[in-house]
Amino acid sequence: MNPIPNSRLVIDHWSLVIVSLFIALSVLYGATIPIFETPDANGHYAYIHELTEGRGLPVQGTPSGERVAGYVASHPPLYYALCAALTFWNDEDVDRQDWAWRNPYHAMGYPGSVANKNYLIHTPAERFPWHGTPLTMHIARLVSTVLGLIAVVATYGIALELFPDRRWLALGAASLTAFNPMFIFIAARVSNDAAVAAFGSLVVWGAVRLAVRGLSRWGLALTGAALGLATLSKLSGLTLAPALALALLFDTLRTWRQHPQVSPCRRSRLVIGHWSLVILTALAVSGWWFVRNQYLYGELMGTHAWLSHTATVRPEPIGFFEVIPQLQGLEMSYWAMFGWFNVAVAPWMYRFWWALVRLAMVGLVVLVLMDQWGRLSSLPPRQARKPAPRTAGLVTLAVAFLLVFGSVWRFIMIVLGSQGRYLAPVIAAISIFLMLGLSRLVPRRWTPGLAVFLGGASLALALISLFVFILPAYATPEVVQESDLPEEMKRFDLTFEGTPIQLLGGSIEADIVHPGEPAPVSLYWRALEQPQKDLVAFVQVLGRDFEPIAGVDCYPGRGTFPPTLWQPGLIYRDRYALPLAADAQSPAIAALHAGLRSQGGDQRAATLPSGEPAPDLILLDLVPLRPVEPLSADVAFPVGARLDEAITLVGYDLSPFAIRHSPFLTITLVWRAEEVPDADYTVFVHLVDQGGALVAQADHPPLEGAYRTSFWAPGDVVRDPYRLAVDAGQPQGLPLLPCDCTLLVGMYDPRTGDRRPAYDGLGARFENDAIVAGGVTLQ
Structure with missing residues (x-):
């Protein structure tokens, strides 16, 4: 039978280090990222608020469904009920308007945007100590952290179940889950993705153990309950049901072979009992949800009601192979794509993860073609036809991944967008296969070093993601003194019509700029008294014939800091990195032009310190715009x-x-x-x-x-x-x-x-x- 060694969840100092660092990172992400700056956070919060107000579950097509914002009202309620149970005592009405201040220029879904990353305008009411809505949000984020921790532990447990003699492989897989920047982001935000990741991982853990060695009645019941909880977290949790059925099939074959002395009738009753226990516990937990859907929407899954309230549904589904170009975005966002799918990280980080995945795929091919072929060829034909316990577990794990990946593929055919968070139910499987494939490419004695390298690199990338890319996207302008203004900057001290706002000057902070590359720009604003209107800043770099070759419209602070939040008398340094058009004619002179306008309105007239009207086109700074490659000097x-x-x-x-x-x-x-x-x-x-x-x-x-x-x-x-x-x-x-x-x-x-x-x-x-x-x- 080629039995697998007995396994148990080994807790040592390294596993505790991984768990502790994951909790610390998730809490750090959750405490520092502004609330509502995660996908659909407004809808997720509204769902929780609907429950804390005692209005019951939202129903599509009713006022409750409208309050919960679109398709989120169709989500199963488990995550929201957990959060509501922990926050019902909190008074949220006192500041409901503070989180409703939307950024009108929000760049949702555009990672290349240079500004307007923020969905909301964030006020001092969100600062610690939290109360009202911010407190509810942060408690809900901690719920996500606990759920994320379950997925990390499950990754470790599944790997040990498959490879009980390879603890470092399990530690490496756990670190790939724990320090994945996107998973930390999931575990630090208000979203049901953390719940489906947790309970989906538990389903996979139970299925793998069932396929490898079998489960007790309690184990079967708990695995069925986990499937029900995964389904009540997000409908994608139900996708794992066929993988669990496959594990039950492996269990059936093992039961039939291991007890030849038992009568077929008794063996059949035992098998039916296993299947029934899993199915009945899953239905006991989640069956009511399907009955509710059938009653309210005339369908068990409620998918048509969900799609009818989703703004991103494609007019016509795309073809099967048309999904392939979308997979790049899916892979990138599996590792790092923050905010409302608009805060990306450095290209070199994506290249690192891309290489990691390809190397792991090569390792898995080697594992399947060489290791398994060698094992099968060394066994007698009859024994070779019997799946080894570890093989059964790996097949179950692979099927779980393929089921969820296939459902995401189908989802992309119907709905615009491909987000890596949709793979959350099988993040444990992905991490294990990555570690398994990579470890196959190195000698086995190097596995501890590989695990430490992957864990350390992933931890570093998670910290870089937070401090270099996420937090700066929501930072407000720094306050500077008069003495901090650049000596070479020409002062204009423009005052704009109808406002007390001054633009002291601006500079392109580079000696040379090139087409296709970002131009670092700083503007210096000051309010002479408290502004009463939130005007919009426009920032442009002009090229030949004063044609714009880069520009953005936003509230000052790259969209984060409307003038009504300013303190009179302070000077704010407003920084941008404006990517210049790749086809901008060069050589030329790049000119910085900026000012204020009303939302959707014309440019506000400005006056000079002398009181005279300023020209409409004021060039704040000039620098050379030179081609990336020097022009040819060949002549006839x-x-x-x-x-x-x-x-x-x-x-x-x-x-x-x-x-x-x-x-x-x-x-x-x-x-x-x-x-x-x-x-x-x-x-x-x-x-x-x-x-x-x-x-x-x-x-x-x-x-x-x-x-x-x-x-x-x-x-x-x-x-x-x-x-x-x-x-x-x-x-x-x-x-x-x-x-x-x-x-x-x-x-x-x-x-x-x-x-x-x-x-x-x-x-x-x-x-x-x-x-x-x-x-x-x-x-």
Whole structure:
């Protein structure tokens, strides 16, 4: 029979460390993340409040269903009843409006948003010591933490059930559950996901033990009850029922083989008793919920009522294979996607988890193809057909995962969005398979080191997720002193019409910015007296032709700090990281533009400290916008002349030209900066005939002022086009054709008219400081 060694839940100092750290992290997450900044938190809270008010379970299509906010009213009640039982004594009415202050620009479901991560505007009423609604929320979060702890312990227990002689494998699997940043987030928020994770893990634990060695009557009853509790937590808990049925089937086969001396009739009664005990206890716990659904909605599951109140239902289900592109979001959000699916972590963290999963998959393939094949090939044919106890447990575990994963796949076909939290019922299975696959790729003696590495890395990533990404998303602007303002920042002290709000100035906090990369920006606000209106800030970075290449509209503080919360006289530093458009034309000058407007309204006019009206377009700061890769300096017509020591005219390109088709000639000059020019120069491009008469000309700053020379840096290559009208100024409108002309190029200071000294490649100075670039024949 190849029996598996007897197993028991071994509690040692390492398992206690994992449990303690999980509790500490969950409490830390729960205490520091603002309330209602988790998916559907408003609906989950409203469900709890409905119960604490004594109004019973919400019903879709009635006022109670509307109060609970959409589809949440269709959820089974277990989690909410637990929370209500612990918070019914708390008076929540005193501050109901404080949590109803919505951010009108909330970026729900957009992880790339640079602001507006917050669903609500958070006030001092939420600060510790908590009372009213915040107290209810934090108590409910602690309920989630306890439920999350059950899932962590179950992960450890399932792994020991399968591998009682590999304690470090079990510890590694438990740490992958305990220190998964997203699971900590689940265990620190108000949501029924923690409940289905807890009771789903208990169902899987019972099913695996049943498949491996069998259960006592009490064990069978408790496993059936766990299935009922998982179903009463979230309907996805019922998805585990077939996995439990498979475990019962393994138990049936084992019972039939282990008792050949017992009559078939008695063995049948024993098997039927096992099945009946599980089914009846599950129905005793959760059956009433299906009866209620049938009575209220005419269906056992209540799914149609749920879908009819879900705003994200697809107009038409997508195809089976169309789900595949959605799996990336599912995997990312299994590890880390916070807020209302809009707070992501660093790409390198996702790459780490991606590699972890792929390596584990390789290890599992090796395990199945090599280890199991080797075992089966070494056994007699009849014995090889009998599933080993551990194999039965692993198959049960895999089926549980596949059932939930398949239900999530189907869910994505029907509903927009793919969130990793939907896999919560089988987080234990996922962690065990990850650890099992990874451990197969290293020598067995390295398993303790692997477990410590995975636990330590996961713990570090959980802390990074909280302190580097989650909390900064909801941080209000820091208060600074006048002496803290950047010395190089130009002061404007703009006061906006109808408000006491001043914008002292702003800066792009980088010497250079590039297309496709974030531009760090700071604005400095001050209220002269208490604002009475919550105006919206607009922050833009402008590129060529003053076209916006980045921008956001939000309350100051990236959406967290409306002006009515400000304290008069304080200066607030408002920081942003605005991603510049990847197709922004460069080189150019990036200009910072900001101000205030009413919600959905026009820009508020501003006045200068002198009392004069400020221009509509005020450029608070200017920095070079340079291409990520330097432009090519290849030219068709090389020149190699210099303007003093600062600028080289590398050469030029000439567009095909036939005057009979068009009177315009396009010449693209290619400059290279050798030093930083000391002024903003204007370029002159003259086309003269053999007699020195001017045939055509163009005078303007490089790139028509879009990239002035004072912003150039050594190594900059600037491709600078000029359009010459060759018929301009001619008595007959056109020059006598064909016409051999000379191209003269140079720069001058527009303030004085003085030309920049021009030299050829040998150091000889050009006459009139006009570079003789070459000849051009007009025909």
